[in-house]
Amino acid sequence: MSDFNHHLTHAARSASFLEDESRTNWHNGAVMNFRKKRDATIKAIPEWEELRSLASAIKENVLGNLDNYLEQFEKAATENGVKVHWAADAAAHNLIVHEILKNHQVTRIVKSKSILTEECGLNPYLESLGIEVIDTDLGERIIQMRDEPPSHIIAPAIHLKREEVSDLFHDRLQTEKGNTDPTYLTRAARIHLREKFLQAQAGITGVNFAVAETGGVVIITNEGNADMGCNLPPLQIHCVGIEKIIPKWEHLGVFLRLLAPSASGQKSSIYASHYHRAKNGGEMHIVLVDNGRSDHLGSPDFRNTLKCIRCSACINTCPVYRRTGGYSYHSVVAGPIGSILNPARHPEQYNDLPFASSLCGSCSDVCPVKIDIHNQLYHLRQTLTEKGHVSFVKKTIMKMAAGSMSHAGKFSRSMKWMRRLLGAPRWLLYSPFNVWGKTRELPTPPAETFSEWYLRNRRKN
Amino acid sequence: MSREQILSRIRNAKPSANALPHIPAFALGKDRLQSFRTALEANQARVIVTEVGESWTQQVALQYPDAKKIFSNLPEFPSTISDTQTSALAQLDLVIVKAELGVADNGAIWISDKSCPIRVLPFIGQHLMVIVDSSTILANLHEAYQTIDPRQSGFGVFISGPSKTADIEQALVVGAQGPVSMTVVVTC
Numbered sequence: 326m327s328d329f330n331h332h333l334t335h336a337a338r339s340a341s342f343l344e345d346e347s348r349t350n351w352h353n354g355a356v357m358n359f360r361k362k363r364d365a366t367i368k369a370i371p372e373w374e375e376l377r378s379l380a381s382a383i384k385e386n387v388l389g390n391l392d393n394y395l396e397q398f399e400k401a402a403t404e405n406g407v408k409v410h411w412a413a414d415a416a417a418h419n420l421i422v423h424e425i426l427k428n429h430q431v432t433r434i435v436k437s438k439s440i441l442t443e444e445c446g447l448n449p450y451l452e453s454l455g456i457e458v459i460d461t462d463l464g465e466r467i468i469q470m471r472d473e474p475p476s477h478i479i480a481p482a483i484h485l486k487r488e489e490v491s492d493l494f495h496d497r498l499q500t501e502k503g504n505t506d507p508t509y510l511t512r513a514a515r516i517h518l519r520e521k522f523l524q525a526q527a528g529i530t531g532v533n534f535a536v537a538e539t540g541g542v543v544i545i546t547n548e549g550n551a552d553m554g555c556n557l558p559p560l561q562i563h564c565v566g567i568e569k570i571i572p573k574w575e576h577l578g579v580f581l582r583l584l585a586p587s588a589s590g591q592k593s594s595i596y597a598s599h600y601h602r603a604k605n606g607g608e609m610h611i612v613l614v615d616n617g618r619s620d621h622l623g624s625p626d627f628r629n630t631l632k633c634i635r636c637s638a639c640i641n642t643c644p645v646y647r648r649t650g651g652y653s654y655h656s657v658v659a660g661p662i663g664s665i666l667n668p669a670r671h672p673e674q675y676n677d678l679p680f681a682s683s684l685c686g687s688c689s690d691v692c693p694v695k696i697d698i699h700n701q702l703y704h705l706r707q708t709l710t711e712k713g714h715v716s717f718v719k720k721t722i723m724k725m726a727a728g729s730m731s732h733a734g735k736f737s738r739s740m741k742w743m744r745r746l747l748g749a750p751r752w753l754l755y756s757p758f759n760v761w762g763k764t765r766e767l768p769t770p771p772a773e774t775f776s777e778w779y780l781r782n783r784r785k786n
Numbered sequence: 787m788s789r790e791q792i793l794s795r796i797r798n799a800k801p802s803a804n805a806l807p808h809i810p811a812f813a814l815g816k817d818r819l820q821s822f823r824t825a826l827e828a829n830q831a832r833v834i835v836t837e838v839g840e841s842w843t844q845q846v847a848l849q850y851p852d853a854k855k856i857f858s859n860l861p862e863f864p865s866t867i868s869d870t871q872t873s874a875l876a877q878l879d880l881v882i883v884k885a886e887l888g889v890a891d892n893g894a895i896w897i898s899d900k901s902c903p904i905r906v907l908p909f910i911g912q913h914l915m916v917i918v919d920s921s922t923i924l925a926n927l928h929e930a931y932q933t934i935d936p937r938q939s940g941f942g943v944f945i946s947g948p949s950k951t952a953d954i955e956q957a958l959v960v961g962a963q964g965p966v967s968m969t970v971v972v973t974c
Binding site for chain 1: 788789791792793795796797798799800801802803804805806807809810812815825828829872873876889891892893894899903905906908909910926927928930931932936937939940941942943944945946947948949950951952953954955956957959961962963964965
C-alpha cells in the first residue's frame with residue numbers, strides 16, 4: 326500500500342486530476358450516480374427524516390456515554406466467549422493483530438473492507454512480517470494489485486476505468502487481453518478469490534456497528550466477501566473504531582435502514598451479518614481501537630464528526646470531491662467528512678482540506694446522522710488560521726480583503742482598481758500569478774459601478 | 787494498559803449525555819407480501835409464491851435443472867451430498883435453506899446458526915434457494931429486531947439477494963464472492 330505524502334496540497338493534486346477533462350467529467354458522473362440512486366430510494370421512505378433524527382440522537386447519547394458502552398460491550402462479548410482487546414493507537418492495533426495471528430501460526434489471511442485497518446497501515450505491517458494479506462472486496466483487490474490506496478470509502482476503485490482493470494487482470498489473473506466486460510472480469514476475480522478464501526487460516530474484517538447491549542458486531546457487504554472470510558477459517562478477527570458502538574440491539578433497525586440507502590441507494594445491502602460468538606471449534610477476537618478518537622471526542626466543536634457511519638453520502642454529493650477525485654485529499658477518508666476527521670486530528674498534515682469545499686451545505690443535507698459538516702468545515706478554517714496552520718499567501722489575501730471590505734470608501738476604491746486591473750493586457754492578466762485565470766476566463770468588467778451610474782442618472786433629477 | 791488509558795481519556799473528554807430516544811413502531815403501510823417481493827426483485831433475487839398447500843420441492847428442478855450437488859437443511863428435500871468438509875461445500879451447485887423470518891419493507895431474510903449450523907452454507911454454493919413461510923414475514927427491521935433474540939445464535943445474517951458488486955465502473959454484476967443467483971420461494 327503506497328503511503329500518502331503530504332507535501333502536495335489538495336489544490337495542487339486536483340490540478341493534475343483536472344488535466345484530463347473527459348476523465349474528470351466521467352468521474353463526476355460516476356460518483357453522482359450514487360447520489361441519484363440515494364435520492365430515488367429515500368423518496369420512498371416516508372419516515373426518512375425521523376430516522377435521521379433518531380440516529381443522530383442515539384449517536385449523541387453514545388458520545389456522552391462512550392466509556393460505559395465500551396465496558397458494557399466488553400463484558401457482554403467476553404461472556405459470549407469472544408476475546409476483546411484494546412488498542413490505544415495504530416501501532417498497538419497492529420501488534421495485537423499480529424500477536425493473535427502468531428499464536429495460531431497463521432501465514433495467510435483474507436480481509437474484507439476496513440477503513441480502520443487502512444488507517445492503521447495493517448497490510449504493509451503484516452506483509453513485512455511475512456504474512457500474505459488478501460483484500461477480498463473486488464474494488465479493494467483491484468487497488469491492492471495496483472499498490473494504490475482506496476480513492477472512495479465504499480467504492481475503492483471508482484477512479485479506474487474498465488480498460489485499466491482489464492489490463493491489470495490480464496497481467497495478474499491471465500484473463501483475455503482486451504476483454505473489458507465487467508461480468509467476465511468479476512467472474513475471474515471470483516475464481517481467484519475463492520481459492521484464497523479456501524486457503525486462508527484467518528479472516529479479518531472492519532465493523533459497521535458494535536452493539537454494547539449484546540457484545541456483537543455487525544458487518545455489511547454486497548459481495549459476500551466478509552462472510553466467506555469469517556465463516557471458512559477457524560479464526561476471525563474484527564477491528565472496530567471505538568466510535569462504532571451503538572447502545573442497543575433495537576438501534577440496529579434505525580441504522581440499517583439509513584446506511585444502505587445513503588451509501589449505494591439500495592433499500593437494503595445484500596448481507597448484514599451479526600457475529601456474537603465464534604463458530605464451533607473456532608475463535609473470535611475483537612480489537613477496539615482508539616487512535617486519536619478519544620482526543621477528538623474532547624473537541625466540542627468537532628466531536629459531532631464521530632457520529633459518522635461511513636456511508637459516503639457526503640462524498641458522493643460533494644461537487645469538489647466529484648471533480649477532484651479521492652487522491653487529491655491525500656488521506657484514507659476523502660471528501661467532506663475526511664476534511665474534518667483528518668485535520669481535526671493532524672492539523673499540520675491536512676490544513677489544506679477544510680478549504681477543499683464550496684461550503685454549499687449539500688453534505689450536511691444528505692448526512693444520515695445529521696452531522697453539520699459544512700459548518701464544521703467553515704469553523705475549522707478559522708481554527709486552523711488562528712493556530713497558524715494556513716499559508717502566508719492565503720492569510721495575507723484574507724487580511725487585505727477584510728481591510729477593504731470593512732470600510733465602504735476603501736471597498737469602492739479597491740473595486741475601482743480591480744476593474745482597471747481586469748482591463749490589463751492578456752499576457753499580464755493571465756500570468757502564472759493569477760491562479761484563478763488558469764482554467765477560466767475572468768469576467769469583463771462593467772464600465773462603472775451601480776453607485777456611479779446612480780449618481781450620474783438619478784441624483785441630478 | 788491500553789484499556790485504562792482509553793477509558794480515562796474518554797472520561798475526560800466526553801460531553802454530558804442526552805437521553806436515548808424512544809424508537810416508534812413504524813407502520814409498513816402496504817401489502818407485506820407485495821413489498822417483500824418488490825424489494826427482493828430490486829436486488830436481483832427471483833421470487834416465487836406457491837399456492838396454498840402446494841409443495842415447494844418441485845421448484846428445485848424447475849429453477850435449477852442442472853444442479854447436481856445440492857445441500858439442503860430442510861427435511862422435505864434431502865441433500866444429494868453428505869460430505870460437509872469445506873472442499874466439498876465449495877463444489878456445491880445449490881444450497882437450500884429455510885428462512886427464520888423475512889422483512890417486508892426491505893426484502894431481508896434472516897438465517898442464523900440456530901437453523902443453519904454450518905455458517906458458510908448460505909454463501910458458498912453457486913446458487914442459493916431460500917424457503918420462506920409467508921406467516922413469518924414481518925413489517926420492517928424494527929419488528930425483526932424485536933423478534934430476533936441474539937442470545938439464541940452466535941451468528942445470524944440478513945440476506946436480501948444474490949451477491950453482487952459494482953466495483954468496475956459502477957456496472958452492476960450479479961455474482962461476486964457469494965452465490966450468483968438467489969431464488970426465494972414463499973410458501974403459503
